[in-house]
Amino acid sequence: MFRRTITGFSNPTVKFVRSLRDKKHRRRERKFLAEGLRLLTDAREGGRLPEILLMAQGREGHPLLDELEQATASAGGDVIEVPVDILAKITGKDNPQAVAGVFAEWDTSLATITREAAPLWLVAQAMRDPGNLGTMLRTADAVGAGGLILLDDCVDPFSVEAVRASMGAIFTQHLAQARWDEFLPWLRGGAGQLVAASLREAVPYRGAPYAAPCFVMVGNESRGLPEDYELACDLRVTMPMKGRADSLNAAVAGAVLAYEVLASLEG
Amino acid sequence: MFRRTITGFSNPTVKFVRSLRDKKHRRRERKFLAEGLRLLTDAREGGRLPEILLMAQGREGHPLLDELEQATASAGGDVIEVPVDILAKITGKDNPQAVAGVFAEWDTSLATITREAAPLWLVAQAMRDPGNLGTMLRTADAVGAGGLILLDDCVDPFSVEAVRASMGAIFTQHLAQARWDEFLPWLRGGAGQLVAASLREAVPYRGAPYAAPCFVMVGNESRGLPEDYELACDLRVTMPMKGRADSLNAAVAGAVLAYEVLASLEG
Structure with missing residues (x-):
């Protein structure tokens, strides 16, 4: 050799x-x-x-x-x-x-994704922290998601920090990158329920009517999701916020929601 | 002025x-x-x-x-x-x-904690990442926990990164720091259920018999919890791991578990 x-x-x-x-x-x-x-x-x-x-x-x-x-x-x-x-x-x-x-690097276009391959997918919009992005990939692996779809201007998923935080899931999870105005028509071109945590006309996240393939979307760490993205969702859910803050860390919110979707779809 | x-x-x-x-x-x-x-x-x-x-x-x-x-x-x-x-x-x-x-800084001894003040508490052992530590404080606020107890050699909760990641919860959540051999006698000196995610003789985390005041414990990012810490728990629970990895990010695991405990105690 x-x-x-x-x-x-x-x-x-x-x-x-x-x-x-x-x-x-x-x-x-x-x-x-x-x-x-x-x-x-x-x-x-x-x-x-x-x-x-x-x-x-x-x-x-x-x-x-x-x-x-x-x-x-x-x-x-x-x-x-x-x-x-x-x-x-x-x-x-x-x-x-x-x-x-x-x-x-490999092809990360939406065309590489077979939505029926998994009951749920994670979606992150304008995620800026590489640790959060890698953690989302790691969570996607854990919940049996098909992968992670990155919308708009996210941090580079191939950065050393994101790769490290993914704990290897960068190599095993499907990863796609798209703009919102490319993602939404793609999503609507087939089956798929778009879900986000929201304060707008939302139902409690426990027991909400999740349906596969379920796309769990979280927004930017500081600004959350743009209003029109939230309004385009099929389901808006709220999580209890018992304290002073009105939001969770983005990767945490995605994980809590993804585990709830998993339990719902398997229950 | x-x-x-x-x-x-x-x-x-x-x-x-x-x-x-x-x-x-x-x-x-x-x-x-x-x-x-x-x-x-x-x-x-x-x-x-x-x-x-x-x-x-x-x-x-x-x-x-x-x-x-x-x-x-x-x-x-x-x-x-x-x-x-x-x-x-x-x-x-x-x-x-x-x-x-x-x-x-303020007094962060266990003596400052009134366990009956909240239905649940978060506990982190040897947590090394300031972002994770701050995120745990933020999650503690969101789930209505009493606060966060740091065991053994954790990263400094007053570091700029941890304070930032806490999104203000450093100022509003109770924070205690203790060694395990100080914490365990304190815990056993009153009511309190110690819970950890574990692979050892564990029950599914959904529907597990959580009881207040519930202390949700997560371990070090690389090594997890020491075996004797796990064995000292009143309840060991497993979360689904559908993929290749056998663990979640520590702050994510704590949050998923804490939201389950919250739902269980309120349901």
């Missing part, structure tokens, strides 16, 4: 990989960076192999790492060993994980 | 306030920093006034800001006007909010 070693910070491959921490470069290259054996194993099991696999010199051996290396090399990927300090520079961490990979 | 102006970066008060972004200094001074008119208004309404109120020169006027300034000055607080670039330096943001305040 061919494995090369790079020891210089100024090596073009090192510079290239490092540049992927920056959104501008990810956009141009359509590639992104994921770190850690667990995440990369999730990727492999989800059918995604890195184009470049970086392994730290002096790392501890692991059967899963061996499998990853073999699979990457067999698929024609570039397997590279680097000193720990270069990996630290690339990942921006003092204590980098022993392995990182560069992946090609 | 007395309001002073500071224009120099090297002013001792500016340096002091800025130092509170660092945990070490917060520990020593027992003071913390909160930013934004909304947060500071939540604080005022929750009975907490800043010892130092910083306002940006050239800010837009606002009735709530006037009230805040008056209340702070009446309580003997220090009201200071600073150029925007100093406020940016203090808060570490390019676009700082127009107002920030320095607050004295």
